[in-house]
Amino acid sequence: MRIDTLFPTRLYRGSLIGARRLKPELVKTCLAIAREDIAGQRWCEENGYLGYTSYASLNDLPSRASVFAELVRHLDSHAKHFAQALEWDLQGKRLTLDSLWINVMEQGSVHTGHIHPHSAISGTYYVAVPHGASAIRFEDPRLTMMMAAPTKRTAVRRENLTFVTVTPSAGAILMWESWLRHEVPPNHARGNRISLSFNYTAY
Numbered sequence: 416m417r418i419d420t421l422f423p424t425r426l427y428r429g430s431l432i433g434a435r436r437l438k439p440e441l442v443k444t445c446l447a448i449a450r451e452d453i454a455g456q457r458w459c460e461e462n463g464y465l466g467y468t469s470y471a472s473l474n475d476l477p478s479r480a481s482v483f484a485e486l487v488r489h490l491d492s493h494a495k496h497f498a499q500a501l502e503w504d505l506q507g508k509r510l511t512l513d514s515l516w517i518n519v520m521e522q523g524s525v526h527t528g529h530i531h532p533h534s535a536i537s538g539t540y541y542v543a544v545p546h547g548a549s550a551i552r553f554e555d556p557r558l559t560m561m562m563a564a565p566t567k568r569t570a571v572r573r574e575n576l577t578f579v580t581v582t583p584s585a586g587a588i589l590m591w592e593s594w595l596r597h598e599v600p601p602n603h604a605r606g607n608r609i610s611l612s613f614n615y616t617a618y
């Protein structure tokens with residue numbers, strides 16, 4: 416007999432060349448924007464976000480600071496490799512980063528389960544991950560269809576897990592297809608967990 420594995424869910428894991436060099440500038444710039452962006456601070460307050468995100472207030476980070484533009488150049492190349500691994504035929508279109516936002520998660524901050532609609536590839540670059548900072552948790556996209564499936568054993572092979580937790584380190588790049596539901600459990604670190612999230616669309 417044989418058992419085939421069909422319809423795999425891909426998670427791209429890369430690391431940024433020059434991450435150590437870029438980190439101080441990225442941290443400084445993210446925190447400076449967090450201090451100055453009044454509209455973003457108001458959004459965080461109204462939505463119970465402990466810390467700061469530019470998600471709802473700023474859409475021009477790469478033109479605000481050259482360090483973001485440099486990061487995007489690297490991310491473009493990673494996204495291209497991921498698209499090749501997914502064997503996408505883009506039919507002359509190009510994968511384009513159309514949103515990039517800062518996340519500064521303070522102690523106790525969470526980001527509940529969500530997907531990124533209207534995008535092809537989504538991901539996160541991890542700028543600062545203090546000891547004890549929360550991981551990211553991905554959910555089996557077929558979960559809502561498992562009406563009568565028995566629960567899994569405690570110890571199962573990774574490909575059979577319903578939830579997969581990935582603990583990132585500073586300098587790591589994660590990318591996934593935008594329909595993949597994910598969440599960030601409570602951040603227990605005392606220091607700020609700083610990341611930049613992004614979406615790519617084929618134009």
Ligand SMILES: [Fe+2]
Pocket residue numbers: 529530531597612
């Ligand atoms: Fe997300």
